Amino acid sequence: MLRSRKPERTRIRIGLAITVWGALLPLGYAGDPEIFPLATGNYWVLENPATRMSLAVRVQDSQPIGPKRIVKILLTSPHWEVGFLVSANEDRLVLEGLDYSVARFYSDDPGVLFSDRSLPGEQWQNPLGTVAMLGENLRITAPAGTYAKARHFRIRFTDGNVMDWYLVSGIGVVRIDSNQLPYLLASYFATTALPPQGQTVSGSCPKIGVLPNPPAGGDFSPAGQMARLMESLNAGSRFLHISASWAELEPQPESYHLAEIERYMQWAEQFGMEAALTIKTIDSTTLALPADLQNQALDSPAVIARFHKLLRQITPRMTAAVRWVNLANEVNIFFASQPQQIIPFLTLYQAGLSELRARGRVMPVGMTFSFADFRRDDSYFRILSPYSEVISFTYYPFKRDGTTRGPEVVGGDLGEMVRAAQGKPLVLTEVGHPTSPLVGSSLSMQQQFFEN
Numbered sequence: 001m002l003r004s005r006k007p008e009r010t011r012i013r014i015g016l017a018i019t020v021w022g023a024l025l026p027l028g029y030a031g032d033p034e035i036f037p038l039a040t041g042n043y044w045v046l047e048n049p050a051t052r053m054s055l056a057v058r059v060q061d062s063q064p065i066g067p068k069r070i071v072k073i074l075l076t077s078p079h080w081e082v083g084f085l086v087s088a089n090e091d092r093l094v095l096e097g098l099d100y101s102v103a104r105f106y107s108d109d110p111g112v113l114f115s116d117r118s119l120p121g122e123q124w125q126n127p128l129g130t131v132a133m134l135g136e137n138l139r140i141t142a143p144a145g146t147y148a149k150a151r152h153f154r155i156r157f158t159d160g161n162v163m164d165w166y167l168v169s170g171i172g173v174v175r176i177d178s179n180q181l182p183y184l185l186a187s188y189f190a191t192t193a194l195p196p197q198g199q200t201v202s203g204s205c206p207k208i209g210v211l212p213n214p215p216a217g218g219d220f221s222p223a224g225q226m227a228r229l230m231e232s233l234n235a236g237s238r239f240l241h242i243s244a245s246w247a248e249l250e251p252q253p254e255s256y257h258l259a260e261i262e263r264y265m266q267w268a269e270q271f272g273m274e275a276a277l278t279i280k281t282i283d284s285t286t287l288a289l290p291a292d293l294q295n296q297a298l299d300s301p302a303v304i305a306r307f308h309k310l311l312r313q314i315t316p317r318m319t320a321a322v323r324w325v326n327l328a329n330e331v332n333i334f335f336a337s338q339p340q341q342i343i344p345f346l347t348l349y350q351a352g353l354s355e356l357r358a359r360g361r362v363m364p365v366g367m368t369f370s371f372a373d374f375r376r377d378d379s380y381f382r383i384l385s386p387y388s389e390v391i392s393f394t395y396y397p398f399k400r401d402g403t404t405r406g407p408e409v410v411g412g413d414l415g416e417m418v419r420a421a422q423g424k425p426l427v428l429t430e431v432g433h434p435t436s437p438l439v440g441s442s443l444s445m446q447q448q449f450f451e452n
Contacts, residue, residue, distance in 0.1 A: 033093050034169040035116045035151065037190040038062065038071050038086075044173045044190070046183035047143065053078055055183045057173055066415030072099055077178070084113065091116040095126045103379035106416075108399035114153055114167060129157040140166050140174045142184035147174045207274050209239030211430075222263060233271055240268045240321075241429045243278040243329070245288035249310060253292055256313050268321035275321045276392070276427050278368060279314070281307070281348060282328040285337070299347035307348060308355050315359040324390045324427050327352045328367040332380040336373065339380075346387060364389035364425055371395045375416065391421040394430040397449065403440040404433070410452035 042059040060083065061072040073084040083099030085106070095113040097106035111126025112118075115133070123132035135152040150166045157163070164177035174185045212229040214220050219227070242264045250256055261277070268275040280288040287294065289303065296303050327349050328334075335342055353365050366388030374381050374393065385391060397405040397413065417426055433449040434441045 033088060033091050033114065033116050035114055035167045036093050036172050037170070037192050038073075038088060038093075039191045040071075042172065042188075042190045044188040045186050046173070046176055047186045048181050048183050051181070053181075053183075054186070055176055055178065057176075063419065064415070065419060066411035066413065068096075068412050068415075070096060086113060095128065097127065103377055103382065105377055106375040108376070108401075108405060114151075114165070116169065118151075118153075128155055131155050134164075138166065140168075140184070142174055142186070144174075144185040144187055147171060147185075150174055207239035209237045209241065209273070210235060211241065212237070225263070226267070229267055229271075233273075238273055240264060240273045240275040241278065242268070242275055242322075243280065243429070245280040245283055246307075246310065247288050247290050249279070249314075250290045250306070253290065254306070254309060256310070258313060258317060261314075262317040265317060265319045265322055269319035273321055274323045275319075276324040276326065276429055277318070277322050278326040278329055278392075278429060279310075279352075280329045281352075282331055282334045282345065282367075284330040284333045284370070286334070288329075298341060298344035304348060304351045307352055311352060311355040312359065315356065315361055318361060323363055324392070324425065325356065325361070325363060325365045326368045326390075326392050326429070327365065329429075330370040330373075330394055331367050331384060332369045332373050332377075335380045335384075336377070342380075342383065346384075349387065366390040366392055368392040368394060368429055371413065371417065372398045374420070375413070376400060378420075381420065385420070388424070390425045390427055391417075392427045392429050393417055395428050396430070396432050396434075398439075404445065407433075407445055407449040407452050410449060 038059055040059050040062045044057040046055045046057070047053070054077075056074075056076045058074045058076070059071060060074040063070055068087045071086050071088070073086060075082055075084065081101070084095060085097040085099055085104070087094045087096055087110075092115045093113045094110050095107070096110045097104065099105075107127035109127070111131075112124055113126060113128075113131065118133040120133055120135050123130055125131075132154045133151065134154055136150075137148070138150040138152055140147045140150045147168045150168050153165045153167065155163045155165065161179075164175075165173060166175035168174050170190070172188065172190045176183045210232040212225065212232040214224050214228050218224060242261050244261055249258060249261070265275060265277070267273075281298075282288060287298075289296075290306070293303050293306060328345070331345070335345075349367065356365060367384065369381055369385075369392065371393040372395075395413065395417075397407075397409055399405055417428075433446040435443045435446045
């Protein structure tokens with residue numbers, strides 16, 4: 001039950017329990033590119049002279065996320081709306097992802113959107129497609145005035161559509177051509193963003209734990225597990241993630257295998273550790289129900305009744321060390337392929353929560369999300385997180401193609417998790433990093449990841 005189910009991902013797995021975070025502000029401030037002022041509230045309204053239709057560009061939001069300041073630039077037409085998530089890197093505006101009204105999508109490979117120092121003829125890739133710098137020192141006449149020294153950028157999207165942007169330093173956007181229609185600046189307000197003010201945030205250090213798994217082929221007896229636990233304690237481990245699927249806990253109908261999770265809950269209390277318990281009704285890509293319930297709907301009376309019975313067996317064994325309970329694992333991965341299961345799952349989840357409360361268990365209850373999938377598409381997190389009293393993530397810095405993001409992403413990722421938690425307790429049940437060169441990694445990259 002506590003054996004690693006992802007041995008191919010990493011040689012080290014740790015967990016974190018974070019209740020107060022003390023590093024929410026950027027580590028540094030690179031400053032805005034002159035070509036695009038990024039103060040919140042800046043806006044540009046552009047009109048087509050023939051149709052009088054308008055495009056609006058607005059700096060809607062700016063938040064420090066780890067070492068970066070992520071700014072949302074909202075582009076609105078009469079027919080569509082999209083937010084560009086950007087960060088400033090001195091002379092460059094870097095596109096980090098896209099934000100729609102129902103979901104936010106961060107890119108595995110951020111890329112430059114616009115640059116003060118690009119030269120005519122240069123082009124580059126970013127999450128939208130290809131950007132080319134076509135000209136500089138251009139003269140643009142618009143209802144709001146005449147502007148010299150405009151720089152012309154062309155975005156060729158991955159679907160083949162083209163959008164041209166004309167930008168002037170200190171002003172911002174003065175013309176956009178969309179679907180071969182020119183939109184000229186009619187009105188604007190643009191100021192330079194001020195560096196964020198530093199402040200001190202104090203709080204307790206997060207508890208960190210190393211999963212005390214015996215090595216492959218090692219001693220998985222209670223004595224072997226205890227020896228491994230003592231090794232982790234001596235190394236400073238103070239957090240324990242205890243995890244098992246419903247199928248493991250109930251291998252036969254109403255016949256329970258709880259000795260191992262009970263043993264770890266008792267050890268956590270004995271050694272002064274904080275523990276998170278995950279009972280996996282869902283485990284990433286699959287349902288984790290007992291075999292005889294696999295073909296039943298998650299909200300069927302039979303499944304609900306059996307879940308109540310399982311929790312009635314577990315709750316008397318819970319020790320005071322169990323601070324958080326999750327009733328599913330990496331749910332956003334599962335529901336991405338089976339969204340029709342969301343309503344039945346929430347019925348099962350609420351039944352489990354009610355049973356825990358009826359048995360006097362008042363610790364925060366939730367479900368675990370995969371951070372790698374969350375940052376690429378947070379739509380399922382938005383649907384499900386309101387039902388969670390604790391926000392739990394597994395954290396492996398993988399791209400969609402299975403290769404590894406660089407260790408420098410840690411600060412931003414942790415900041416994004418804190419933002420997502422919105423004041424709720426934040427628990428990282430798994431943290432891991434591969435070492436294989438087959439996924440673009442190495443032992444030194446793993447080391448740097450954990451140091452960061």
